[in-house]
Amino acid sequence: MVSKHFTVINAQGFHMRPATDFANAMGKYGCRVTIKHNGRDVDGKSLMNIIAACIKVGSEIDVVCDGEGEAEALAEAAAMIENGFGE
Amino acid sequence: MLKGVAASDGIGIGNVLLIEETSLEYTPHAVEDTAAETRRFHEAVEVFVKNTEKQAENLTKTAGEKEAKIMLGHISMIKDPYMQGEIEKQIQGGSCAEAALENMCDMFIGVFSAAEDDFTRQRAADVRDVKAGMLAILLGVNVVDLTAAAPGTIIVARELTPSMTAGIDRDNIVGIITETGGKTSHSAILARALEIPAVLSVENVTKTFKDGEKVIVDGKAGLVIENPTAADITEYTAKREEFLAEKSELEMFRNKKTLNADGTEYELFCNIGKPEDAVKAVECDGEGVGLFRTEFLFMDRNSLPNENEQFEAYKKAVMVLKGKPLIIRTLDIGGDKEIPYLGLEKEENPFMGYRAIRYCLGNKDLFKTQIRAILRASVYGDIRIMFPLVTCVEEVRHGKTLVEECKAELKAQGKGFNNDIKIGIMTETAASAAIADLLAKECDFFSIGTNDLTGYTMSCDRGNSKVSYLYSHFQPAVLRMIEKIIKSAAENGIPVGMCGEAAADPMLVPLLISFGLTEFSVSPVSVLKVRKEIAKWTKRDADALRDYVMTLHTQSEIVEYIKSKL
Numbered sequence: 001m002v003s004k005h006f007t008v009i010n011a012q013g014f015h016m017r018p019a020t021d022f023a024n025a026m027g028k029y030g031c032r033v034t035i036k037h038n039g040r041d042v043d044g045k046s047l048m049n050i051i052a053a054c055i056k057v058g059s060e061i062d063v064v065c066d067g068e069g070e071a072e073a074l075a076e077a078a079a080m081i082e083n084g085f086g087e
Numbered sequence: 088m089l090k091g092v093a094a095s096d097g098i099g100i101g102n103v104l105l106i107e108e109t110s111l112e113y114t115p116h117a118v119e120d121t122a123a124e125t126r127r128f129h130e131a132v133e134v135f136v137k138n139t140e141k142q143a144e145n146l147t148k149t150a151g152e153k154e155a156k157i158m159l160g161h162i163s164m165i166k167d168p169y170m171q172g173e174i175e176k177q178i179q180g181g182s183c184a185e186a187a188l189e190n191m192c193d194m195f196i197g198v199f200s201a202a203e204d205d206f207t208r209q210r211a212a213d214v215r216d217v218k219a220g221m222l223a224i225l226l227g228v229n230v231v232d233l234t235a236a237a238p239g240t241i242i243v244a245r246e247l248t249p250s251m252t253a254g255i256d257r258d259n260i261v262g263i264i265t266e267t268g269g270k271t272s273h274s275a276i277l278a279r280a281l282e283i284p285a286v287l288s289v290e291n292v293t294k295t296f297k298d299g300e301k302v303i304v305d306g307k308a309g310l311v312i313e314n315p316t317a318a319d320i321t322e323y324t325a326k327r328e329e330f331l332a333e334k335s336e337l338e339m340f341r342n343k344k345t346l347n348a349d350g351t352e353y354e355l356f357c358n359i360g361k362p363e364d365a366v367k368a369v370e371c372d373g374e375g376v377g378l379f380r381t382e383f384l385f386m387d388r389n390s391l392p393n394e395n396e397q398f399e400a401y402k403k404a405v406m407v408l409k410g411k412p413l414i415i416r417t418l419d420i421g422g423d424k425e426i427p428y429l430g431l432e433k434e435e436n437p438f439m440g441y442r443a444i445r446y447c448l449g450n451k452d453l454f455k456t457q458i459r460a461i462l463r464a465s466v467y468g469d470i471r472i473m474f475p476l477v478t479c480v481e482e483v484r485h486g487k488t489l490v491e492e493c494k495a496e497l498k499a500q501g502k503g504f505n506n507d508i509k510i511g512i513m514t515e516t517a518a519s520a521a522i523a524d525l526l527a528k529e530c531d532f533f534s535i536g537t538n539d540l541t542g543y544t545m546s547c548d549r550g551n552s553k554v555s556y557l558y559s560h561f562q563p564a565v566l567r568m569i570e571k572i573i574k575s576a577a578e579n580g581i582p583v584g585m586c587g588e589a590a591a592d593p594m595l596v597p598l599l600i601s602f603g604l605t606e607f608s609v610s611p612v613s614v615l616k617v618r619k620e621i622a623k624w625t626k627r628d629a630d631a632l633r634d635y636v637m638t639l640h641t642q643s644e645i646v647e648y649i650k651s652k653l
Contacts, residue, residue: 046169
């Protein structure tokens with residue numbers, strides 16, 4: 001299991017497009033992907049659950065990847081979040 | 088006459104086409120062959136994906152790529168692994184595909200609708216659209232098809248869904264009326280992208296209107312006129328032609344320089360409040376950003392934004408502008424704003440209190456974090472720094488000293504920045520106008536903030552209805568302040584802009600030209616209008632107007648006189 005802490009920097013947080021891109025990217029990996037936000041565990045492969053979590057700019061989150069390809073999955077997640085989803 | 092939300096500008100006169108929601112009712116039944124039912128569900132998903140891709144393709148042509156992305160988002164929703172997994176589980180438990188789908192969609196509609204932020208709440212409309220589309224496929228009923236609508240059609244629907252708009256032919260649909268939706272709903276965004284006049288949130292329209300009925304949609308005023316008389320139709324036909332003529336006239340000013348009638352060039356910038364608004368500034372043909380308010384970075388959160396986060400936001404905005412200027416106003420915050428984590432004390436008189444540059448100079452760490460972020464972003468384009476609410480020379484000097492400190496810190500860390508970054512001030516206080524000649528020697532530019540300048544000069548709160556009659560930039564006192572600021576800038580050879588609402592006022596434009604303003608900064612939607620206004624005036628005509636206006640003694644005389652000359 002690997003995990004990393006992030007502060008969400010893009011202005012609109014995990015809105016429709018970033019959430020879609022994130023869920024689709026994580027869907028490629030065999031491992032479980034969990035976003036820890038406000039004391040809740042959010043399925044990082046589920047667009048619907050990510051939207052429901054209301055992750056905004058400035059939110060503190062942990063991304064936890066557990067299983068096959070966990071290191072690669074976390075690296076890709078980090079690249080997306082730290083890059084502000086290319087906004 | 089019915090009142091609603093004015094969501095998309097323009098006038099539409101036509102006949103009602105009532106969009107009745109297709110009945111998607113079914114009787115939930117227990118399923119025995121769960122494998123076959125699961126297959127049926129997945130087949131429906133495939134059809135849904137294919138339909139949606141086709142709709143997105145149509146929408147790319149009519150409304151643009153951004154709108155088409157909304158449709159593609161619907162595909163991601165139905166393909167959501169969690170959602171599919173739960174639906175499969177319910178089917179395996181004996182539920183029919185329709186009920187399983189509806190259950191899950193309704194669950195998310197409930198969660199999204201209860202969210203605090205507007206963005207998440209609006210996603211509920213997307214889930215409803217997905218649900219309706221999927222149910223229609225599963226039940227084998229036809230969904231609304233607008234491709235065959237006759238010319239001169241006004242759509243009346245409960246809600247304009249993205250899948251509906253995908254079939255819209257702009258030559259035939261002349262107006263849209265809905266029962267739900269606000270200015271930022273999908274319905275509104277789509278209507279604007281399609282440039283179809285729309286009035287939203289008009290109560291009970293789907294029940295009161297009949298197919299074929301004549302109706303007028305006024306998307307500017309947010310009005311719907313039922314059973315229009317011949318006189319109504321004449322009036323609105325004229326309004327419609329006027330709107331279209333004005334629109335095409337404004338389009339002639341797109342991608343042009345901003346020139347007065349003599350050919351003197353001006354800068355025409357935009358005021359923005361978020362990095363993504365920079366996109367709008369460019370789309371609206373702004374030549375840069377004359378005021379980037381940075382408060383958004385500090386609001387709606389629990390802690391201060393760090394240097395990196397701010398850097399990313401400024402970088403994002405300046406990259407969008409591709410070399411065009413970006414004037415960043417440092418934090419303008421005070422006791423009137425609710426930012427709990429700053430622990431700002433409530434003040435008796437926040438507008439005269441500890442705020443803006445005063446607060447920033449007193450909270451050096453916070454201020455320097457912002458300045459470092461701005462400096463770091465300055466390597467990506469033409470960024471300039473602007474201090475708000477300056478009242479004396481010391482404030483400018485103190486602010487500039489801190490900028491130099493930040494530069495030294497960044498240099499020590501090996502981080503890049505534009506060493507020649509321009510530093511200016513908002514001239515928005517009576518004091519800054521009075522000593523504009525002194526301040527001009529300390530700054531690289533001025534930008535007149537007319538909203539505060541008018542309020543401080545007239546000592547009046549425009550929100551207070553008992554005194555708001557005093558609030559006008561045509562008060563002789565305010566005009567003299569503006570003239571003094573502009574003249575002082577010119578005498579010292581520095582550029583001077585205006586970033587308040589007043590810069591877009593056609594009646595003020597000639598006076599600003601005569602005073603010698605060099606830059607206008609307005610909201611993105613006003614860019615073309617202001618460019619057109621500037622083009623009307625020669626310096627000579629503007630001077631003649633100014634010379635007479637400045638001899639007048641009252642605001643009403645001034646307003647009346649300028650009106651007579653336009």
